[in-house]
Amino acid sequence: MSLIFRRAVEADLKAIIELLADDVLGSSREAIGGAIDARYRAAFKEIEADPKQFLCVVEDGHTREVVGTFQLTFIPGLSRGGAKRSQIEAVRVKTDRRGENIGETMFRWAIDYSREHECVLMQLTSDKRRPDAHRFYERLGFEATHEGYKLGLG
Template identity: 55%
Template sequence: MLADDPLGAHRESPADLTPYRTAFARIDGDPNQHLVVAVRDGRTVGTLHLTVIPGLSRRGAARSLIEAVRIHADARATGLGTRLIEWAIAESRRQDCVLVQLTSDATRVDAHRFYERLGFEASHLGFKMAL
């Protein structure tokens, strides 16, 4: 699913699973990382990665970051994405986060509408630097 769109097709390489397994082990060993995998009929149909970030700003408040939201093409428009985001929001509250944030590539217009429909607001301009 990571490679199942124009952006992912250029940056993911499912032929070699070694880096993904290494990353999974790091995520699995960190209590601030929550990787959710949705399975239907024994098949993975969705993912979401939630990171709880302790902070100093906002009076020492924690925030959460939603990433890697992916829904398999044949499971889209079934409500699964909404349920995953709702879980992430509820878990963020349970972890005493004061806000939940996410980023979305500027080209993912449909995803932006989805997030706005769920109550997210475009609030920041993001920057990246490849290392």
């Protein structure tokens, strides 16, 4: 299968939001249908303007259909001898395209891209209610080394 990895443009917002909403957890968090909410447009503009962000869409090379998305954030730090890390978030593959090795290909691409940007590690967070995703990440070599915490602020 031929996949095209590219930086998202504003015209991709509807497809990205649909992917984010295309699972049990996301369907309760994302607003899909109708016009794109101004908050999504504002968030996209902020991501687009930040050189430490890479919002990726993945297209089927034959149909040009958006079949996946993820966001990489490059984080400089003083720990680990001044090392830079990448954070991968909002990873989604279109439901009807799962099982085609798209997710693994996306991660391999993101890992290579992070290395090209001098990152020494890639990290991610995953909801505890996603055991299938956890098995997938472990199969790719990720280790559950830390306990994560979140605090809602709004």
